[in-house]
Amino acid sequence: MTHEDSERERLLAENQVWDLVIIGGGITGAGVLREAAREGYNALLVEQQDFAWGTSSRSSKMVHGGLRYLASGDFRLTRDAVSERERMMREAPGLVDNLYYIMPHYRRQFPGPRLFGLLLRIYDFMARRRTRRYFPGESVLRWLPGLRREKLVGGTRFSDAVTDDARLVLRILQEARAAGGRTLNYTQAESVTPGHGGHATVTLRDTGGDGGETRVHACRVVHATGAWTDRLRSQLGGDQRIRPLRGSHLVFPFWRLPVAVSLSLIHPRDKRPVFIYPWEGVTVVGTTDLDHDGDLQKEAVLNQQEMDYLLEAVHYAFPSSGASEEDLISTWSGVRPVVSDASAGKSKDPSKEKREHVIWDDQGVISVAGGKLTTFRLIAREVLDRVRGDMPKRENQEGDARNVFAPAPDIGRPAGITARQWHRLCGHYGSRVEEVLGEGQLTPIGHTDTLMAELVWSCRHEQVHHLDDLLLRRTRLGLLLPEGGRAWLESIRTHCQPVLGWSNEEWQAEVERYQRIWHQYYWLPR
Structure with missing residues (x-):
């Protein structure tokens, strides 16, 4: 049994009541978990695929201030x-x-x-x-x-x-876990039964293992699944708005x-x-x-x-x-x-649709969708304000008193690492950058600035279930190297397979899975 499997069993077998269960492991869900954890709430985030698998690893990577909103007269949104x-x-x-x-x-x-x-x-x-x-x-x-x-x-x-949008999500989750938040990927929320004055029940299905179902209980549930929002909201009587x-x-x-x-x-x-x-x-x-x-x-x-x-x-x-x-x-x-404006349907030009976020309360389940990557923290604060009154009062409610991101340690740049690589490493891994260096293997892969040590560290600490998790989201080698990094797979195998604990047959199956995904979704149209 891997460390991730034992952690999953521990979290789901405790039969505890969570202060907050967050459904969705993109930028919005990660932001809510970070804000909840730093306020001392006992919070769990679940994601049906991999963290940042959806929109949050496939955006334009831009952290916009919102110039288009300024042009349309929305000064408040632009200022924020x-x-x-x-x-x-x-x-x-x-x-x-x-x-x-x-x-x-x-x-x-x-x-x-x-x-x-x-x-x-x-x-x-x-x-x-x-x-x-x-x-x-x-x-x-x-x-x-x-x-x-x-x-x-x-x-x-x-x-x-x-930014690197996927790494941004992973860094926020890193900060949330350091503050006590808990995360599970490949765990789908099949349904939510509202509490109606009591504890809500969330039925979870293991999508990365045996498909088994588990029920967890929470004072409040936040639903932040982006493009999938309508699926769960429809179960609760919500309208179709995405x-x-x-x-x-x-x-x-x-x-x-x-x-x-x-x-x-x-x-x-x-x-x-x-x-x-x-x-x-x-x-x-x-x-x-x-x-x-x-x-x-x-x-x-x-x-x-x-x-x-x-x-x-x-x-x-x-x-x-x-x-x-x-x-x-x-x-x-x-x-x-x-x-979308429900009355307009698809008659409205897609580029003229507004990008502001919306929050719904469906039988006590809070759903949030829309908004900008840039304002994830403000959206998370607003969501937390909506649910805070129904959760136990915690003593660490500091609001904006602390940074979202803990700083990297003030250590000298290691020999052999360029100033650009060091700047990037400190940003990507923050307070844990020394652990990454401790993996050794400080050699860049191909023409990228990604070090082999980053892959090994991610395999050890970041809930990697599949090879595509590692090459498309923990790192971006699948986007940056020819043929998705095919020429480097054997070297990656040498360093990562022992850490992941995969047999030779499992490694080969993962390579075939990864290459199939890359050719189908990250290459030229068929």
């Missing part, structure tokens, strides 16, 4: 998002970092430099730091060599942030499409914003915004029309790049859980 963006960069450098964006301006294209500059003046004021700057004419090409010159007026630089929207991305090697900043581009076909940006040593192009009618239990995948749409944006922005589908390293698609 900008404040949270700055807080995350301050608390978790190396995980959430500043990224410059440039919006090129072309003749007769909206928005012009004056209007855009006015918006950015307010944006910078909210952040209490100035990053905007206008580059007239072709001087903007110093930032974006190869940019289309026809009718180019200039370009405006501004600032937002970028409109799943698919956003797809292309991953190019940096040499094929070298950008040092994020290009904010208006697509020539439908005038939607598209971004071409650097991330983890590669270049990403995204995103689309389409209704997703596929099975939510399967990973989303881009279709040929989406790939053509994104390639069209690349060729429009960089006419001489020569980038094509033959150059791609990987692709990914995610499903955004947009809360």
